[in-house]
Amino acid sequence: MTTTSPTLALLRRQAAGTLARLEGSAPAPVARALVAGGAVLTIASAFLSWTWTADFPGDLTVSGYPGGLQWLTVATGLLLLLQTLAAYDLPVLRALAPTGHTAPLRRLALAAFATTWFTLAAIAIELGGLANLTTGGFIAGLAVLPALYGALALPADHRPAKAPAATSPWIERLWVTLITAAGLLLFTYGIDTSYGELFEGYLIAAGFSAAAYLKSGLFERGAALLQRQRPFAMTAAFVAAALFPLTQNNDHDANVGVNILIFATVALGLNIVVGLTGLLDLGYVAFLGVGAYTAALVSGSPFSPFHNAQVPFWAAALIGAGVSIVFGVLIGAPTLRLRGDYLAIVTIGFGEIFHITVQNLDGTSGPKITNGPNGIPQIPDISIFGLNLGTAHQLGSITIGRFANYFFLMLIVTLIVVAVFSRAGNSRIGRAWIAIREDETAAEAMGINGFRTKLTAFALGAALAGLAGTVSAHVTYNVVPDPYVFAGSTPPNSAFLLAAVVLGGMGTVSGPLLGASLLYLIPEKLSFLQNYQLLAFGVALILLMRFRPEGIIANRRRKLEFHADDADAVEIPEQGSGPDNVNLSKAGA
Amino acid sequence: MHTLPQQLANGLFLGSTYGLIAIGYTMVYGIVQLINFAHGEIFMTGGFGALTVYLVLPHGTSLWLALPLMLIGGALTSVLIALGAERFAYRPLRNAPRLAPLIAAIGLSLALQQAVHNLYPKATSPRAFPQLAAGPWHLAGIRIQSGDLFTVLAAPICMIILALFVQRSRTGRAMQATAQDPDTAQLMGIDTNKIIAAAFGIGALFAAVAAVCYGLRYGEVDYSMGFQAGLKAFTAAVLGGIGNIYGAMLGGLVLGLAEALATAYISNVPGMQQLGGGSWADVWAFVLLILVLLLRPQGLLGERVADRA
Amino acid sequence: MTDVTTTTVTSTAAPLLDVRGVTMRFGGLTAVNNVDLTVGEGEIIGLIGPNGAGKTTFFNCLTGLYVPTEGTVKYRDKVLPPKPHLVTQAGIARTFQNIRLFANMTVLENVLVGRHSRTKEGLISALVRGPGYRRAEADSRAKAMDLLEFTGLAGKADHLARNLPYGEQRKLEIARALASEPGLLLLDEPTAGMNPQETRAAEELVFAIRDRGIAILVIEHDMRFIFNLCDRTAVLVQGQKIVEGDRETVQNDERVITAYLGEPLESVPGASDSTADDSTADDNDTADGAADSTENDE
Known part of the structure; x- marks a missing residue:
């Protein structure tokens, strides 16, 4: 792994310390209730108006229904609520977190938090001051906090995933279709965003949510499912891609x-x-x-x-x-x-x-x-x-x-x-x-x-x-x-x-x-970056290599999971050409 | 003006600049096997650093007085950036697979280029570099400009200093040791981190000198001057034998001569009438590179290194 | 295991591997100096010597990694072209001193790569995926799994090579080398870092390989391993072969004793420091070493 500088290690230790203190600071049922309640509040707050001028794109001035970026808050809030209900061990929803509830909840809470506060910050920065936020905006900023605190206070509960119950191939194909459709919607939404702030909010919301589902073990399940239904999945993907231009008006x-x-x-x-x-x-x-x-x-x-x-x-x-x-x-x-x-x-x-x-x-x-x-x-x-x-x-x-x-x-x-x-x-x-x-x-x-x-x-x-x-x-x-x-x-x-x-x-x-x-x-949508695009790009490359050289879709071999508990698996000395963090295995994920 | 002696002289002047930049590439590659993509930009920032010194000096200062200060200013800039790059961008990736530091280098190169482009005052177009008020001189039918004179003096002096340093000083010998066998060097008590940093620093130093040569010769510095020059300089380093500092200068001179001669005389070759001239110079430089790699991949002064299985 | 005797194959047929006068010079350094060696069909030959004696360099000369400065290498009476992949195609396979597995490929994939020289389906075939391709892939897979069973790795076929414990990595290297169906297998320190049980298992594996009709040339430092296995042993010191023969010949040779043979069997650090100038100490060491080997032998 890359060597960490002392400052970075210090920061990491301090962060870990703070998290450790938060964890368990409230009993689990209370924490869960906080998250659930906070999620509801967050969703509700999106229906208020967050600013009183129409200068900020998306028309966030109306009370009664969400507009523009507020929809992202609604979306992340809903996902959070769903995941919290799963934490209550309700029968069907249980499957949403094969490897434990806390990790995805934390990230989804972060998603809601980050999206909402990003919107508020964007309003404040662009319009020049916190005064541009209405009471609704402040409420939204506060509403998301109990959920965040609650999620951080939950005890860690990572556990190995149990093998999922076998389902009939047709049900699997149905799931594949749903996943593909969701992917298409997500992609289309991203392309359709008409202004930079919305795209940024979308990236934040999508990024944290994806991290959440990665941590919950759902991604692994989904990937395994796609592997099993490979030919069908590829056809579905092709159909979805073919449908894309038909969903567009222009x-x-x-x-x-x-x-x-x-x-x-x-x-x-x-x-x-x-x-x-x-x-x-x-x-x-x-x-x-x-x-x-x-x-x-x-x-x-x-x-x-x-x-x-x-x-x-x-x-x-x-x-x-x-x-x-x-x-x-x-x-x-x-x-x-x-x-x-x-x-x-x-x-x-x-x-x-x-x-x-x-x-x-x-x-x-x-x-x-x-x-x-x-x-x-x-x-x-x-x-x-x-x-x-x-x-x-x-x-x-x-x-x-x-x-x-x-x-x-x-x-x-x-x-x-x-x-x-x-x-x-x-x-x-x-x-x-x-x-x-x-x-x-x-x-x-x-x-x-x-x-x-x-x-x-x-x-x-x-x-x-x-x-x-x-x-x-x-x-x-x-x-x-x-x-x-x-x-x-x-x-x-x-x-x-x-x-x-x-x-x-x-x-x-x-x-x-x-x-x-x-x-x-990203360059297309974030036009404010115009002149600084390449500069940002260059810096991003350096940071990417420093912190995540394997890229976004690192090809994790599923079998690696089996090794976490394998007593025989001893870590072997570097083989010179054996990269630790560039995880490249079979072609064709 | 296109006589053979003039072309040869042009090639020498051009080549000396390439050679000075090439030293940086070859030293770094010799020790850590990394193509420091950003070295071209380090060269460029050295030029801007020198320019900055000139701009802050009181108006009307004689260039003869300002030049040493500009050299120092340029060197400080490039060395600091090079050391920073080594410490924060490359060192953490020393054990990563080959591609990672290369991509980081590309990113750094872009970032430096754009940083100067966006943040340095009026750098969106080339900025004028002061010219020495002397010359041009004529010697044996060759026209020598003040910038050329500076180059032709600076390059050999730098090489002599470098040679003395590498062969006589402790750090220099430590560098040779680290280049040959880093693990054993460490076992002998050599602080490889410091040595690597020194290699980056020295390379940057000479790149700054080269930048001043460039500025004096062409009368301007530009945020994009690093990319082309860097590519040529790495070609020169490979030509001369990567890892060999004398090879770097030799390669630079050969490349410069080849470019100058090709530009002037290729159009005389039957069938290639339209392939002469300045716009094709870069193409010929790369053709030369490919030929060298085909016929003598270890370069002019390089040696075949056996691979330990 | 203890009843298996190491037989010396005396065959009058042309040797499988015929190395004559191989010399390897790197600038001023002569790493291998005029070495002759023959390996016959089905023989197990050992190659020992102190560190830096040139053993791995010698291997590299045999496999085309280095082009010998002088001398010839003949396999089945044909001079081999100095290109590693052609040497493997001709029938010589090898393992490496520092394990060189394909870390990010699975165990099975590693062995499948080993089968490369015995299959020929290229890019077009892979794209078209006709019945010929499918058959070849299935066949390769079957042979690879067979080799994994042979080396005891079948259960870990889908594990990443770099997650294997050390001993199994060495076995995988051997399985991978065997996949090219060689007539001669070069093993470079196969038991380095192994404990006694693993070493024992490695011995059995080497005998099993010989039983499949493959000749073996093995570099090792573990004396017991070498003398249990090998029909003949050659000793390389500073690039020169100073003696070759069976166990007694080698163990009792003055020059070998002087130069090297003091290594304790279990690699206890500092227990032996064979230096040429201290012959008394050497004699004591040798006596111990020889005594050890007779005690624990057979």
Whole structure:
């Protein structure tokens, strides 16, 4: 584990001491009652008005029903109430906390507390002073405290989860559907947030709640359930994703959706290179660019030197992926024989060379191929089976706009990439990749041709990025050199892609998807950060590596739980390459 | 102006700057096997530190007087930031898998860049750097500007000081020991933490000198100057043999020469008419890197190190 | 166990492993100096010597990790290309002195990786997942589980390798090496850090491996282990092979006694300090050492 500084250790001890004092300071029934009562009060307080001017977005001036951020308080309050009722050992709700009640209750109380106080603080800060809060606001701030205190006063009761009762596969599928639907709603809400404060509140509420369900053991149960019903779960997820654009009233959110999908797909491709095989590719976005430019060149755009070619999309996609593979092999062949750190530099270099080259091929500094800084605009829309993706279509009463069309296309590409990742990761070659990542010398001693295996991973990653690039060229009408840099303010760029993979959790399927979504949405939604975005991003990376290098979706092996009690499991000395905190196991979470 | 001697001279001036920055990369990599991505930004902050000193000095101070102070100011800035980075960003990750400190370094590089961009007054566009009021001189058909003269004096002096330090001083020898075998070095009583910090500090020191060279040569400092220069400098370090400080300077000179010559003469090669000129300089630098890695991966002065199974 | 005798295989057939004149120089340091060694089919050969004598370096020369400065290594009468993965494909497998498992893979996955050289399903096959692929995977799994049963790890197939206790990690390394169906297995200090029961179990395992027809070359410091197991033992000191033969030959050799053979059997720290200049002390040590080994033997 990372070494802790003395100050940090001191702070931790003091925090632990305070918590220890709070714990048990009230008898358990009293504490529980406090939490329950506090939850009800919190929910009620959301119905009051919290401020008396409409300057704060969301209209929190009305008494009688919640508005804007107040809904988040209601939501967290309801979850808290539900969890407290579970603590009363009511028959059905009991299942909400397989590993003990206190831990999730504490976090849900924190969720309610943090969300409410965040809203109040936001009001005060933005409007300039506590005077902007009405009595209702103060009541809300106070209402949440007994719940928090009560939760902290509860005795710790962590226990190992009992195996859940076996249920029929159809009930399991029902649960999977519900989970998927909930996921879709959550995601849609996040995308739909129209102002920054709401998005921030949403992140806070969602973050603490997720932590709560993680601690309660529900996540483990859910993950096991999804594993058992894997094919059904994947279908449900695909259906949910397909439904997403249909839930939107305008095409803007579908635009966001497509971009997230492109970003996520490319991140998944990078996950093969970095996450599975451990190759430090820092110029990955160049492969996306190769795909995009290739598609642009064969698309028939009047600005392309090959504008007489009219290539159907599926051919363009294949060509794009193929050209990417060629570049991947060109870059990989000389460098993959060397130490991994050299690959990092060479890939950055390649990224830079790509960017410079496409900028220079404008007829002046070089032959006129890519039209230099102006790029290749007027890329025609894709036409599949006579259906033009550029025009809106009607499906009953629902309008499917341009971006929605491309969303569906990209969804299919994403599905292909997910399938490739899953299948490749869980096979002989996937094991070879992971073995190389873990210990290349030992892997070679097992008969693995390190160079050829690494090159395969590298080329495959390039191909997938190229494929995603071909779609992105059509989505954005034009292709310019600007996005294909190492670091910049808008995703995708190599640093962001790498961060998405690392943040989400390397080696897993859902990790890069989640990481890409977060990293795309956060700059998009939190526009107040505008100029300080990259600064915040840089600092965030440092902190992430310091405190949680395994990312959000660390692939915890369920079997690890069995070892907590295993008397034989002795902690083994470091094996040099054995990372403690980067938990990467089988591909495909 | 594009005569061969002039181009060679240009290459030397450019290369010396690369070499000074490359020393920082090579020293850190030699001891902790970390590519300090943020080193380019440390170079950049050194430049801004020097600029700041100049700006706070009374108006009209002669640059000859101010220059030493600027060097000190720049060095202080870069060294402090480098030591801070080592202590708070890298040291906690020393036992983490390779990717973690690399990503932290990327984050730090971004953060430093943006911090200067956002927080330093008027740094959103390049800021003018004072120029020495002397020269240009002409020597054997080569035009030497004041900035070039400074560079051509500073680089060798720095190398001599560094060589003496590494070979004669206790810390220097301790550094060599730590680079070869950190565990045994520790057993011999060497405080590896201090040695590593010293490596970061010395690298930062020379980067600051390089930044002043850069500022004097180009007349400006810019928040983004670290990225490109850093990449080139690491190329130079690899070229010369990573971990070898003389290799770093040699690599820098070779890279500078290659860039200058390619920029001037590539267009003469049949078929590559349009690939000359400044806009392609960086491309040729990386092509050189790939060639070196293909043909002599240990670099010009490097040695093959056997891997203990 | 005590009735198993170590037989010396005298075969007139070509040796399985034929090492001639292998020398390894690193700059000015000669780590291995002109070593000859042969291993016949089904033999168990020991390689002993003080720390730093070059034993692991020698192994690395055999497996292609290092390219010998001089000399040839022939396996089944063919010179092996100096690439580790080709050496494994040819039929030599190894374990490492410092355990090098794939820490974040499960026990079963570790062994499956060992089967890499005996399977050939590539990326396309993995993506298409035709019947051929499924059959190959099932077959690999079956063979891997068989090896886990053989080494007694079948119950922990889904545990992460790094969570295994030390002794089981060593067994896993062996299982993983066996997965490539080698003709020759190189074991590098397989009992380091083991207690007597574990060492005993390791001995049985090595005999069982030999019974499967695999020859074994083992580096060890545990004298009892070595002499119980090995048909022949070679002694490496400062990179040179100073003697090779059966137990008596080695134990009574002057040079060996002088250089090294004072190590107590249970690795009691400080109990033996074999130095060349203090021959009296050495003689006493050797006497003790020899006496110990005769006492506790058989």
